[in-house]
Amino acid sequence: MIGRRGCITSFVFLTVLVFSLCFIPGMAAETDSSELMAQVFAAAESNLGNIGPENTLIITDLGSPAESYVFLDNFYSEFNGRNLKYTDNLLVVQNARNAPLWFAFFDKASGKCAYIEVTYGDEEKISYQVTENINFNGLFEKPGVHSSLE
Secondary structure (H helix, E strand, C coil), rough: CCCCHHHHHHHHHHHHHHHHHHHHHHHCCCCCCHHHHHHHHHHHHHHHCCCCCCCCEEEEECCCCCCHHHHHHHHHHHHHHHCCCCHHHHHEHHHHHHHCEEEEECCCCEEEEEEEEEEECCCCEEEEEEEEEEEEHHHHCCCCCCCCCC
């Protein structure tokens, strides 16, 4: 059995431990990432046009790379603000913790895909972006290649 003195000592130790965690780097309050997520969606819209529920598929590894979870709330705020649906417009893939955080916006109507990578931490910014017409339907039009999507 732990005596009264042991309980008080344990309580003081745990209290000091909890308060000291506030001063460890990386344990501070999460930063506001709404500006970066707004930039990601704006970059996609500038390349693809309107991002709406009819023709958009967003593929991302959000939540997998280390510390990328800080963007979840702001990503979903941007996502929901465009009336997108989780079941129709979003595919989240798992990736390595040291992988870059990326987003691929695919416009089904035009066949264009905007790929956007971001860096975060000390400096939050779009680090790479490219837009291409991937002609999804044409990918399987080669002789001898059969699509399981048909």
